[in-house]
Amino acid sequence: MLVLAFQFPLQPSLPSRPSHRLSKSTFSEGHAMMLQPLARSALLGANISKRTLATAVKNPNFVKIVEVSPRDGLQNEKIIVPTATKIELIRRLTETGVPVIEAGSFVSPKWVPQMGDTPQVVAGMPIHPSISYPVLVPNMRGLEGLQKLLSKYKDGSKGTPPTDEIAIFTAASESFCKANTNCTIAESLDRLSEVTSRAIASGLKVRGYISVVAGCPYEGKVDPEAVGRVSKALLDMGCYEISLGDTIGAGTPSVMEHALNSSLKHTNVSPEYFAAHCHDTMNTGLANVLHMVKLGVRTVDSAVGGLGGCPYSPGATGNIDTESVVFALHGEGYETGTDLDKLVDLGDWINKEIGRNNASNAGRAILAQRKIRAERAAKQAAQGAKL
Numbered sequence: 159m160l161v162l163a164f165q166f167p168l169q170p171s172l173p174s175r176p177s178h179r180l181s182k183s184t185f186s187e188g189h190a191m192m193l194q195p196l197a198r199s200a201l202l203g204a205n206i207s208k209r210t211l212a213t214a215v216k217n218p219n220f221v222k223i224v225e226v227s228p229r230d231g232l233q234n235e236k237i238i239v240p241t242a243t244k245i246e247l248i249r250r251l252t253e254t255g256v257p258v259i260e261a262g263s264f265v266s267p268k269w270v271p272q273m274g275d276t277p278q279v280v281a282g283m284p285i286h287p288s289i290s291y292p293v294l295v296p297n298m299r300g301l302e303g304l305q306k307l308l309s310k311y312k313d314g315s316k317g318t319p320p321t322d323e324i325a326i327f328t329a330a331s332e333s334f335c336k337a338n339t340n341c342t343i344a345e346s347l348d349r350l351s352e353v354t355s356r357a358i359a360s361g362l363k364v365r366g367y368i369s370v371v372a373g374c375p376y377e378g379k380v381d382p383e384a385v386g387r388v389s390k391a392l393l394d395m396g397c398y399e400i401s402l403g404d405t406i407g408a409g410t411p412s413v414m415e416h417a418l419n420s421s422l423k424h425t426n427v428s429p430e431y432f433a434a435h436c437h438d439t440m441n442t443g444l445a446n447v448l449h450m451v452k453l454g455v456r457t458v459d460s461a462v463g464g465l466g467g468c469p470y471s472p473g474a475t476g477n478i479d480t481e482s483v484v485f486a487l488h489g490e491g492y493e494t495g496t497d498l499d500k501l502v503d504l505g506d507w508i509n510k511e512i513g514r515n516n517a518s519n520a521g522r523a524i525l526a527q528r529k530i531r532a533e534r535a536a537k538q539a540a541q542g543a544k545l
């Protein structure tokens with residue numbers, strides 16, 4: 159197993175743009191602004207009372223779920239999932255109370271054919287004004303594709319633009335960066351710096367991903383210092399949030415903690431700037447998420463039904479499933495504004511649609527419990543009718 163050492167000059171090539179960055183003092187305001195929309199969406203989608211939602215907005219125990227199933231969940235599926243199914247998944251997700259739904263990616267269809275219909279998905283998905291629908295963008299070509307689509311909404315005749323947010327991605331190991339994006343980390347940061355500036359200038363918010371923060375399929379262990387340096391580069395270029403990706407599910411709670419601590423040290427911001435993006439290959443996904451939340455992280459990426467896998471991460475299984483994350487967070491006293499029953503139904507539905515087994519432990523268990531209760535109730539009703 160190799161421990162990576164960085165060989166590229168991150169800082170000299172990356173001008174800092176503090177005007178794009180939320181300062182520590184403005185963060186809570188920004189965060190509250192991000193959560194405000196959730197209040198409205200959850201009210202409509204999950205039947206939560208206004209009072210509960212007002213509390214949630216100010217509640218330090220509130221955890222934002224970023225639902226990545228339409229993108230990270232489906233990008234690795236062998237069969238091409240029909241565009242209509244993707245749109246229906248997004249429509250149903252809108253009703254679960256999740257505040258962020260990653261809708262697709264403007265990457266090369268040669269590299270990731272499954273995402274080739276993202277322009278059609280984004281143009282066709284029903285949007286809720288309170289929900290964010292970020293799309294992954296790897297380069298200027300991807301940004302231009304999105305901007306071309308958004309330009310059709312400029313005169314107002316087509317209604318609200320479907321998204322106001324992109325997600326960019328790089329990695330903490332050279333080999334993974336090369337495999338995923340065909341360039342070095344330094345080259346990817348140069349590329350992303352330009353993408354981010356242009357995106358922000360055109361009114362888009364930018365979220366940053368760092369892959370393989372806890373282990374690389376090609377190089378093994380990853381130096382937390384590398385994660386910290388990339389976190390700083392992404393925040394400096396203008397990302398409002400950094401998602402720490404345990405792409406291959408190699409992390410354990412302490413490994414994720416090292417990645418987070420290094421990021422905090424290099425960036426000098428609070429844990430709320432970071433998201434936990436865990437895959438469940440080694441069954442440590444949920445433990446990692448809960449540990450990160452205990453450390454102050456307040457955003458978790460997950461996918462209903464445990465969908466997912468990365469095309470450039472051999473052997474990696476799906477994302478940690480949203481159902482188990484929500485079950486565990488609610489059990490630990492955190493709030494998410496989501497409706498667990500609706501998430502369970504949706505995880506079951508999408509797995510059946512694409513012919514996969516439901517990979518959500520909580521989802522399968524809750525479905526089984528529902529069945530037992532329904533059978534018991536039917537038996538009791540039949541006995542009652544006989545009396």
Ligand SMILES: CC(C)(COP(=O)([O-])OP(=O)([O-])OC[C@H]1O[C@@H](n2cnc3c(N)ncnc32)[C@H](O)[C@@H]1OP(=O)([O-])[O-])[C@@H](O)C(=O)NCCC(=O)NCCSC(=O)C[C@@](C)(O)CC(=O)[O-]
Pocket residue numbers: 230233263264265266267268269270294296297298299300301303327338339340367368369370403404405435467468469470
């Ligand atoms: C990054 C590139 C684009 C570079 O790709 P490249 O081959 O180095 O770039 P290129 O500029 O030489 O382009 C090659 C071909 O792709 C086209 N192309 C180039 N860019 C685009 C674009 N945006 N949209 C559409 N087409 C594009 C381009 O036009 C050309 O087509 P040709 O001339 O041969 O016909 C490529 O490597 C790529 O798309 N990779 C896919 C990466 C990907 O989607 N990975 C999965 C998502 S990341 C992930 O899952 C991790 C994450 C985020 O979830 C967090 C975690 O868990 O770690």
